Amino acid sequence: MRWDKSLRLDFRFQNANVVLTSQTPVGIIPPPSDPSEWLDGYTGYYVRLTDGDGRVFYVQTLRDPFRSEAETYGDDESSPLDYAILKEPEVEFSILVPDPGFTFTLEIVNNPLQPEIPIYRLARQSFTFTIDPAEFIFPPMVVSREVEHGAILGVEKIIDHGPDDKCWTICILAEGYRADEMPKFVSDAMKFVDTFKSFGPFDEFWHRTNVYIVKVSSTDSGADLPAQCQDGAPPVSVDTYFNASFCGAVGNKRLLVVDQRTAKKVWDNFAPQAHVTFAMVNSPIYGGSGGNVPVFSTNGSAALIGIHELGHSFFKLADEYETPYINDNPDNYPNLTSRTQLADIKWKDLIAPGTPIPTSRNACAGDPFAHPVPDGTVGLFEGGLYQACNVFRPEKNCLMRTLTKPGFCAVCTRVIRTKLSQLLGPDAPNV
Ligand SMILES: [Zn+2]
Structure with missing residues (x-):
């Protein structure tokens, strides 16, 4: 079932409860319902919508809105991906x-x-709301704290491929x-757009993609570089609208973060029609982070951080790297599996006959091996979701595993293609 109108709902975690802070109707196509099989044994949060007869008509899995951490990046794009604890927990989220x-x-x-997450143990319970779409709860306005540091100068549609209720829209x-x-800023945003529009499979949907920019001015230029970032050089402190800072967690120099609450308020108030919103930070230093609003710098390689985070936020793809973090269940994600028999593998139709299964194994239960297969071979490769053992990914490399692989694997590509085809309907390219 498809809809052409959406509700943007904003929630805040407050006093061990979750409250609805705003409800805004927007004339855009909502993300398609996630496949119900994703919920079997799902270890995280999800949203379920039920009609007056008790029938479930829509589900959407959520990345845990109560986790207070973000992915981090090493000194350059070839460093392994990792996670870090953020100083400020993210307790506001939009659906x-x-x-x-x-x-x-x-x-x-x-x-x-849901596995015990040692970082931020907030409410491990469910919350129920009755939503009347005719009601309207205004989003909180952008207030003095922000405007002291800059101003919203305007919103521009820089790529216009049609009405927003017929397109996928980013901001x-x-x-x-x-x-x-x-x-x-306009020229930096266009450079990102140029990378994005040729990036598969987004290139196939480019004719139905809109892009907005919000011109937010800051008192100063750049981002903070706290002392722990500077290897003895003097720290840099600048006055910017979203308070961007490198070293968002100690020891992770390239973790570039912004005040997510303010970014979300600007999104809600100035670009509610956007399905996804990024913050672009005016700094040539490589860095970025995930969150409600993924962040990346203007460094040429940092655009891939934004696209990796988009893989999580809109397409629910899991990380395919092995750096230890939490133990999560690979069977809940479309691009991972715990199963090692060909018949049980969710991407078995993409595996060419004769491909060895498993294609590679780490030193877990026995000796490691890697069958020599050409790059781009779809098979069963051990390692993913922060675990070296008993989690398998579809290809040797993918943008969800490493930022040095400038593309998604065939399985992640298919997930993205399917979701955008469902969102955009019959005149989008066929899957
Ligand atoms: Zn992948």
Whole structure:
């Protein structure tokens, strides 16, 4: 089932409860319902919408909104991906759901199977809301704290492929640009657009993709470089709208973070029609982070950070790297599996006859091996989801595993293609 109207719902974690802080109707296509089989044993949070007769008509898995960490990147794009604890927990989150035209029940469900996450143990419970789409709860306005540091100068549609209710829409917020640097922001945003529009499979949907920019000026240019970033050089402190800073966690120099609450407020107020929103930070230093609003710098390689994070946020792809973090269940994600028999592998139709299964194994239960197969071979490669053992990914490399692989594997590509085809309907390219 498809809808052409959405509700943008904003929630805040407050006093061990979750409250709905705003409800805004937007004339855009909501993300398609996730396949119900993704919920079997799902270890994280998901949203479930039920009509007056108790029928579930929409589900959407969520990355844990209560985790307070972000992916980090090493000194350059060839360093392994890792996770780090953020100083400030992210306790606000947005969900875009269909507006079905009738009152419905929305549950934020926390599956009891969710693994214990040692970082931030907030409410491990479910929350229920009755949503009347005719109601309107205004999003919190952008207030003095932000405007002391800059101003919203305007919103522009820089790529216009049609009405927003027929397109997939992304938005880029300016951070660390002075008012006189707005021409540079427009040109930096266009450079990102140039990377994005030729990046598979987004290139196939480019004719149905819109791009907005929000021209946000800052008092100063750039981003903070705290002392722990500077190897003895003097720290740099600048006054910017979203308070961008490298070294978002000690020891992770390239973890570039912004004030996510402010970024979300600007998104809600100035570009609610965007399915996804990024913050672009005016700094040539390589860095970025995930979150409600993925962040990346203007360094030429940093665009891939934004695209990797988009793989998580809109397409629910799992990380395929092995750096230890938490133990999660690979069977909940479309691009990973715990199964080693060909018949049980969710991407078995993409595996060419004769491909050895498993294709590679780490030194877990026995000796490691790697069958020599050409790059791009779809098979069963051990390692992924922060674990070296008993988790398998589809290809040797993928943008969800390493930022040096400038593309998604065939399975991640298919997930993205399927979701965008469902979103955009019959005149999008066929899957
Ligand atoms: Zn992949």
